[in-house]
Amino acid sequence: MPVENEYRELNIDDTIYETEVPSSFHKRWTPEDEKQINAFIPGTVIEVKTSVGSKVSVGDILLILDAMKMYNEIVAPIAGTVEVVAVSAGERVEKNQLLIRLT
């Protein structure tokens, strides 16, 4: 087993401790961007149900993504206007690939 043995500084309640800190520890958390709709799973786009410039409300179906043997309805998480449609019907998408962006 590899041994990490370098002491770094770690602040807990304003006290600075010298201790081992794993490299995975320093990933900063960033808030999710709700305007950015990415594929939560790889799959195939079956149908795009919106277009650039359309106004959408919460829950409107934006597109259908075929993945895990299911037609998954991708819905608008917030109300807004469609700024970008990055995919078209029949297109295969990777996980986390941008599908639609709202403004």
Place this chain on the structure above:
Amino acid sequence: MSIKSRLTEFGTKVQNLFKGGGDVAQEKQKKRGKLTARERVDEILDSDSFLETDLFVEHSSTDFGMDRKKLAGDGVITGYGKIDNRPVAIYAQDFTVAGGSLGKAHAAKIVKVMDGAGTKKIPLIGINDSGGARIQEGVDSLYGYGEIFLRNTTFSGVVPQLSIILGPCAGGAVYSPALTDFVFVVEKISNMFITGPQVIKTVLGEDVSPEVLGGAKTHTTVSGNAHFYAQTEIESFQQVKRLLSFLPANCLEDPPVYKSAPPLKALTDNIIPDNRRKAYDVTDVIKGVVDNSDFMQVHEHYAKNIVVGFARIAGKTVGVVANQPRYLAGVLDVNASDKAARFIRFCDAFGISLLTMVDTPGYLPGVDQEHAGVIRHGAKLLYSYSEATVPKVTIIMRKAYGGAYIAMCSRHLGASSVIAWPTAEIAVMGAEGAANIVFRKEIAASDDPEATRQAKIKEYEDKFANPYVAASKGYVDILTEPHKTRDIVIKAFEFAGRQDHGNSFRRHGNIPL
């Protein structure tokens, strides 16, 4: 048929069955750096102690040409034997026979030896080396897994159950080891996953090797699914034997008692650094307290901010739970709480006393932790300590702050004895954080805020960063120097009885999971 020819026939049959999947398959197994199932059983048990059962069991499947296939022992060796002269039940899947695949007869053999372990009240050792369900037998193999899971659960807390993963263990098959008490893995040999790399590739497009996805390192460092990591199968078997030496055969029996022996190196009063912000290795402290300095860590490579494992005090097994200041300052987090809680519950189930050693700054702050459910997971630690009825002795060495102080087997959760060193700081939080809150206005209004801050930190430290406030209220029972700790701990365990919560009428509690 003459007696002689009957005996010859019998001899030939046994010989063939002992070959498992045949010479070619056995060679292939060895080329992978693996022992055969029979060699494994022989290596792990005391010599000549194995009593094999069901060698002649055959499957009765007829679909897909199975009626023409004879599978030696139906791919699993089962029976009873001894380890250090104490009986155990054992099964070893034989990968050379149809890939160790689990069919109805295979499962029935395992179930039978599990029931044997349950009724004889002896530990169960499972050696897993199997490609998974025997597809040709269809739903019968699912029935088989279910029957095994049911017994893993029924005998949980009755007899210790150990799983050694010596090959693939995928899909539903992984849930039997997951239900057992301890999982042993070996570098480059063990693989455990619910869905393998191929499925992940197809469904998610993610490329990952079996080693990275579910190899020995992954499960002992990242997922925490396995407790003991070894380089070789032989080393793994030694770990199994050593572990069993600490454990009772069942929940009604006491763990074996050894002759009391002092630590190889006694604790000195300067065992922990003067500066409370400096790290040290808590295993040095543990080894300075326990018999022969003999300490066997469980989950050594996982959630290293807490150390758990087995040792002996005055000859009797104790489970040690200790914060590790060397790693992440010894904070409690999601994984450390899970690790400790599971260990505490094992000890409590098998009547093993708990020795807790405290030096923790608190719970780890962060969005990750909160989102990962540190509330729910941290609660497991509180729950398992509170629930435990075994003798519980706690030593507060240095920092014991806030919720983490309560969680680490405080008096309030039912510790039999709480011992503290003069270096202990039992407070609601560290001096820096507390001063910044309590004296916020004075610090802000000061001409020299930094000087005021330092003065106020000092003031808070002098007043609260010690064991005396807690001792004055009876929250700490005994104050002592490090060098006297072992003697005090021995006495504390001697006078601690088993607790009775008076709630034996209830079915079971509801631990947050």
